[in-house]
Amino acid sequence: MGNSDLRSLASITELPFAECTGSTVAVDAHNWLYRYLTTTVKWTNDAVYTTNDGTEVANLIGVIKGLPKFFEHELVPIFVFDGGVTELKDDEVERRRAQRHDAEEQLEAARERGDAVAAARLEARTQRLTETIQETTRELLTMLDVPYIDAPAEGEAQASYMNRIGDVDYVGSEDYDTLLFGAPRTLRGITSKGHPELMDLEATLDRHDITYEQLVDVGILCGTDFNEGVHGVGPKTAIKLIHQYGDLFAVLEARGEHISHADRIRELFFNPPTTDDYTIRTDVNPDVDAAREYVVDTWEIDASEVERGFERIESSMVQTGLNDWL
Template identity: 70%
Template sequence: MGNADLRDLAAIEEISFEEVAGSTVAVDAHNWLYRYLTTTVKWTSESAYTTADGTEVANLIGVVQGLPKFFEHDLTPIFVFDGAVTELKDDEVEQRRQQREQYEDDLEAARERGDSVAVARLESRTQRLTDTIVDTTRELLELLDVPVVDAPAEGEAQCAHMARNDTVDYAGTEDYDALLFGAPLTLRQLTSKGNPERMDLQATLDRHGLSWEQLVDVAILCGTDFNEGVSGIGPKTAVSLLNEHGDLFAVLDARDEEIDHADRIRQLFLDPAVVDVDPETSVDPDVDAAREFVVEQWGVDPGEVERGFERIEDAIVQTGLDNWT
């Protein structure tokens, strides 16, 4: 189900950071990191984050620039990294790979013709989370004493699980699928300027007269990462059909339609692979070690990260960061 479709259904409100100060947030690390990565690549000179051997570590700039937003607003982030990709998502992964390869071809052509605008746009679209990017991100988070959790499968599902069992106060992601994975409350706009948005699962269900299971059925009818939807069914029609027929399978029977692996897809949202965790949430960043790691070890332009490190140091003093619990 597309993000635009889910946003049309979701109960979302803009809130102030003061309303969530002191909260813990399970952050979908890949979602958060990808947004900073593409922004860094688009607006920063490649030389600022490329090592002598050509390895790109724009992620290190993104992490240093992005983390202060949590620290300055007294939020404790717990970064959740994706695990294995479900086989039902193989087609989507392959489609994204093919699209990225096309973007890479377009990027080379744009460079050859000297089209700087197209180059900037396409460089951000060809970014992917390489092993180096994931590994260096994790090491930097460790130096900054930010908790990390490894999900067995979808990071977003793990974030939702942690919010459902009160390990954290919020899931943190820009992806509306957090609703489908059952996150009671989700914070959005954590990578943007301005105030965050709070997405409320129960308010969403109440608005449309649905159960959580029925909301998942609505998504499956419209199409998810794991399946194509039924032709001609959008979110409003899907809600009406669920209100009329009760569940996905009754709707499919009434319309004489089929969705491959429908029951398995349903369970991927309602009963995903997750683990119970109890991460340490007191944070005591070693900013000097983190600065040395980014600038000295990986050769990132100090001018691109110094202000971020200064903001982290200031937050430690102003919010008592090392006393968070």
Template identity: 70%
Template sequence: MGNADLRQLAVLREVSFDDLSGTVAVDAHNWLYRYLTTTVRFTSSHKYTHDGEEVANLIGVVQGLPKFFEHDLSPVFVFDGGVTELKDAEVSDRQAQRERYEEQLEEAREGGDAAEIATLESRTQRLTPTILETTRELLSLLDVPVIEAPAEGEAQASYMARKGAVDYVGSEDYDTLLLGAPLTLRQLTSKGDPELMDFEATLDEHDLTWEQLVDVGILCGTDFNEGVSGIGPKTAVKLVREHGDLWGVLEARDVYVENADRIRELFLHPATTDDYDFDPDLDPDVDAARTYVCEEWGVPEGEVDRGFERIEESVTQTGLDDWL
């Protein structure tokens, strides 16, 4: 999910929540997966209802939303649609890796290794239909807008940011840089202040166009292709500037990247929609959300009390309708 090599090129700076305001389009699957895995590892054992349904996502949502509510950030959650065909290989690889982890998890359980069990449980988490459905319902009760992307959520969120519909994209993926998101807030699921990734500043830093930055990403490797052997991010920048674009580099190196033109288009012109409408002024029904989480899904109140308290406090202190 994203090309971490791009971190070596991205212009990043730590920013204070106190200096941020506006609307952030959150890559829902990315955000939720991170809270899901950390909740599984670091909360108590109450991750399942008495019927055996996973509920760690509900705990994660309640714990994670106050980070927005307590500051001048209005969240809009963008959910993935269909998986791009070219990503099938990566999805297959992840599934195979997850199956290996599941086998290791069974061995750890048989051996009673608590630390290894916790680690492997987080690695085998998946966003099941139930998890996605209950997350959408909880967000709805808290009046947080939900947008359904036609394909990749991060692509839709980046498109909305480029159109000026939102001020930031919220994602841990560096792919938002290749997708042209002007400003990306990272580390929204971590303690402390976030990190701001600046698209235009990155282009200026390396004297590249957007198209050339995508070419650099393809040379290094993306979710849709393996990189060219021996070419790292700094070398890729040098080669693209020297030869003009991806095709010039491939010709000069006498190498081939399968589906290169399609991959380029997936970043420059991804499947997106203008069919979205949302109100950033939120009016969360905390009582209904608490009932949904604790009574309908059986999450112990102690797991979510503080999160709901923080949401209620933020409603009282800021009114939420004054965010923008």
């Protein structure tokens, strides 16, 4: 989910939409989808997003509620989906699986005792991006003419690469690991209330007088999705240690510490698996009627839950000349 310790180190400022209108954004699709999936499940009756055969497609509500903010501010999203899980992330995946299993047991207990509040909270924690959720999201994005690509591994790494080489203006993600993957500019909270936050890599490095490589070392010392951090080392201490010793390996040697596969983890951030097999489109022409039929008729979503989102998309097409962007 990203190293939240990095927030205290990152240079983050509010960015008015007026300053990024007309930009392209590589969206970490799994991060964005999971956020909307958990929110929808937490605050929506499950009958609204569950078909007659029991298939849950809360993601479709999330997509329709989240996309209008992009359209209304003339931001062109390119959704980047995760590919295969990196071997070094196996422990993190297993940890999350165990947490979800525990939450599922607690959910069943809450339902048995009739605790609706606890059940709603736990339902959000048990969500996973199933194959159906990923497939239906892709199909809906296609109808709305929103481009997407499949990363060879981590979606945030691919999105960061696209930003780093200048193919997109921003990465869209709530994770702080985009800093470690070298994304120059990350937009957080694009589809939340108010203006988004800009997380600036160069400003972060300047603030702490470190290099990008040293920032990665700081992240590894604190802990990432690929490793546990060094016990007792938080972000401020990690910065001090890197200033004192220069790099990760000198710190570990001086403290008599060890991080398994530290060299591979560093290399994963410096040179993650990425692809250049994509095309950036800036013209978007949504077929709202087809999308509405797909969501409401095909997947049996209550029309009242998504109609406002469809209306906002249609309105943005008129107001911004959506298919004439950039």
